[in-house]
Amino acid sequence: MTQAPAQKHSSTDSTMTSEPSTELKLKWLRDMQLIREFENRTAQAYQQAKIGGFCHVYTGQEACAVGTIGSINDDDPVVTAYRDHGHALARGMTPEACMAEMYGKITGCAKGKGGSMHMFDRPNWLFGGHGIVGAQTPLGAGLAFAAKYEHDVMKKRVDGSEAKKKVTLCYLGDGAIDQGAFHEALNYVSVHNIPVIYIIENNGYSMGTAINRHTANSGNLISRGESYGIDSLEIDGLDIVELYKGFKPYVESCRENSRPGFVDLKTYRYQGHSMSDPQKYRTKDEVDEYKAKDSIARLASQLMESGDLSEDDWKSMQKAIRDEVMSAMQAAEDAPTPELSELITDVYANPEKNLSPQTTYTHGARNPLL
Amino acid sequence: MTTLPDTMSMIESDIHPAVEGVEIPDFLSESDLPSREGDRIIQFREALREAMAEEMRRDERVFLLGEEVAQYNGAYKVSQGMLDEFGPERIIDTPISENGFAGMAIGAAMCGLRPIVEFMSWSFSLVAADPILNNAPKMLYMSGGQFGCPIVFRGNDGAGGQLGSTHSWCVEGLFSNVPGLKMAIPSNPYDAKGLLATAIRDPDPVFFLESERMLGDKAHVPEEHYFIPFGRARLAREGDAVTLVSFGRPVNFCLDAAEVLANDGIECDVLDMRTIRPLDIDSIVDSIKKTNKIVVVDQCWPFGSVASEVIAQICEHGFDWLDAPPVRVNTIDVPTPYAKDLEYAYLPNPERIATAVRELVGATV
Numbered sequence: 001m002t003q004a005p006a007q008k009h010s011s012t013d014s015t016m017t018s019e020p021s022t023e024l025k026l027k028w029l030r031d032m033q034l035i036r037e038f039e040n041r042t043a044q045a046y047q048q049a050k051i052g053g054f055c056h057v058y059t060g061q062e063a064c065a066v067g068t069i070g071s072i073n074d075d076d077p078v079v080t081a082y083r084d085h086g087h088a089l090a091r092g093m094t095p096e097a098c099m100a101e102m103y104g105k106i107t108g109c110a111k112g113k114g115g116s117m118h119m120f121d122r123p124n125w126l127f128g129g130h131g132i133v134g135a136q137t138p139l140g141a142g143l144a145f146a147a148k149y150e151h152d153v154m155k156k157r158v159d160g161s162e163a164k165k166k167v168t169l170c171y172l173g174d175g176a177i178d179q180g181a182f183h184e185a186l187n188y189v190s191v192h193n194i195p196v197i198y199i200i201e202n203n204g205y206s207m208g209t210a211i212n213r214h215t216a217n218s219g220n221l222i223s224r225g226e227s228y229g230i231d232s233l234e235i236d237g238l239d240i241v242e243l244y245k246g247f248k249p250y251v252e253s254c255r256e257n258s259r260p261g262f263v264d265l266k267t268y269r270y271q272g273h274s275m276s277d278p279q280k281y282r283t284k285d286e287v288d289e290y291k292a293k294d295s296i297a298r299l300a301s302q303l304m305e306s307g308d309l310s311e312d313d314w315k316s317m318q319k320a321i322r323d324e325v326m327s328a329m330q331a332a333e334d335a336p337t338p339e340l341s342e343l344i345t346d347v348y349a350n351p352e353k354n355l356s357p358q359t360t361y362t363h364g365a366r367n368p369l370l
Numbered sequence: 371m372t373t374l375p376d377t378m379s380m381i382e383s384d385i386h387p388a389v390e391g392v393e394i395p396d397f398l399s400e401s402d403l404p405s406r407e408g409d410r411i412i413q414f415r416e417a418l419r420e421a422m423a424e425e426m427r428r429d430e431r432v433f434l435l436g437e438e439v440a441q442y443n444g445a446y447k448v449s450q451g452m453l454d455e456f457g458p459e460r461i462i463d464t465p466i467s468e469n470g471f472a473g474m475a476i477g478a479a480m481c482g483l484r485p486i487v488e489f490m491s492w493s494f495s496l497v498a499a500d501p502i503l504n505n506a507p508k509m510l511y512m513s514g515g516q517f518g519c520p521i522v523f524r525g526n527d528g529a530g531g532q533l534g535s536t537h538s539w540c541v542e543g544l545f546s547n548v549p550g551l552k553m554a555i556p557s558n559p560y561d562a563k564g565l566l567a568t569a570i571r572d573p574d575p576v577f578f579l580e581s582e583r584m585l586g587d588k589a590h591v592p593e594e595h596y597f598i599p600f601g602r603a604r605l606a607r608e609g610d611a612v613t614l615v616s617f618g619r620p621v622n623f624c625l626d627a628a629e630v631l632a633n634d635g636i637e638c639d640v641l642d643m644r645t646i647r648p649l650d651i652d653s654i655v656d657s658i659k660k661t662n663k664i665v666v667v668d669q670c671w672p673f674g675s676v677a678s679e680v681i682a683q684i685c686e687h688g689f690d691w692l693d694a695p696p697v698r699v700n701t702i703d704v705p706t707p708y709a710k711d712l713e714y715a716y717l718p719n720p721e722r723i724a725t726a727v728r729e730l731v732g733a734t735v
Contacts, residue, residue, distance in 0.1 A: 110514030120513035142477020158482035184470025349573035
């Protein structure tokens, strides 16, 4: 088996996509602000003990999910790790379904069985939310494999519809690049020409361990992808317009050539690793330095400078989003918790007799997203 | 108590809608299945191959991947000739990278394909523990019923013949602990074909445990395609003195022991469980109603083993029928030794089983 010819990429290539439309930029602004507002409310709800377990908010990284998901098709598969609320919202999950999941309610995207780290949205091609660091990286290879198999072998989708050339996006943090599963996935997809793009949301910390303390050659992450024969790309993840201009043609190249990708997407998270993180490993000055480069504020001011957004427009957009998120929280608050009978549903697709000494499994409520 | 919101409804179908295009076969009763007697004598490995090939001919969603399954024709020749018939896109050689390719196959199964993953040995599946235990069996639950995982993991389980400690794992005790998966473990070529066909059709993750030591076993296997349902034990030999319960390779040890015991006038029921999850506890209880004595034979270590589970269930469902405490014969509770005689002594061999039966019968006479 031979590999597709190498094709060099960098975010300054002349193959860059032209300036995105104002309409698109306004949509991104709205989508990013929705995530910002949603995560602020998530943190609040967590502190009020409305949300339990481990909870990792996305504040600061909004441009990553919105810009990359904004570069693919609606039916391209997406899979991510546990810091997943932003990807879920960017992919089109309703704030109600996302918030209700964290509240442990039956109306949540996983009927309250998954929680913050396990957001799934089948109609929007989101395959999780995965809690074990790096575990999603072989899964991402499999999603891309399946699309390629449908296109090349079956010549149709498993449901009989038309098979398309697809690209899968698989997100991971910089901490996950040290996991064996990720290296196995990179090796596999390169050998087998599988079109999945691994997006390292490089926020500089693996939980509390700075990148130079957890990974070798940390100043040149893309050498990791290149060492597997994967054309790799480094992008500033705080500037969504530049991100899109660099990433969009890269996606199309991976799609067209059926090749994997590796992107070092440089970003920053404003909050701790999880809600219980006292953040002793970094200074307030460092956080402030990044907040000064905030991706949302930057896009808003660009749109104002170009005369496409007025101060009033921006204020009313923020208010509308605030109302939307507050209403999602209210809906989550009001929704019922799962019936206790849901404890033993969704365990087996074909729940035969004698599968457990303790119980007879059944089917319960149909997932609210289906 | 809470109620379901108006916008939500209950699932009415027998098969969960998260897995689409499921074709559960019409299972026949044991007596209506094709005959086990005949002169179409083939090896266990060929029976496995026939089940896979037939399902692959029927359903393009099914594919096989694993180490050396394609160009090498299978490390143990189970997939011999399949590359020629199905091509490299459906018979896929993987790197030695179990964590990676098992996880990849699970992703493909989430999308509705039907992967068969061959582990050269289940011993090697331990480096893929995260995907096969943390992803495949939990996907349906964790996604709140959005994504299923119709996949078969299969390969050699148990002592292969002086392979030493790292290559001789019996994973059934470890892995059957996990809800969400099914586990089949055939003891003979006929069942291997019928159970593997069922495993491929089943919409849940199936762990299918073979044995290197049985791949060359020969028996009559019908040419036609047939399905053996999960959760239905087979009475492999009939007797009234003691019930012997086992699964996989040790069923054959039980049959050997029963033959020897019969010479002494001790006739045993030998139950071949065929699947561990589901476990046909009903057939076990039916048998002990007749024999009132039971020996469970298991090639796992004893602590927290399948035998422990079987005995717990016997105590829950058949305690009143027992004339003596249930007995288990497991492998000896040590890492698997290399030396031939030590390895033999370590296994639940026919001599150990016969001794256990004699002691049990003596104890209750």
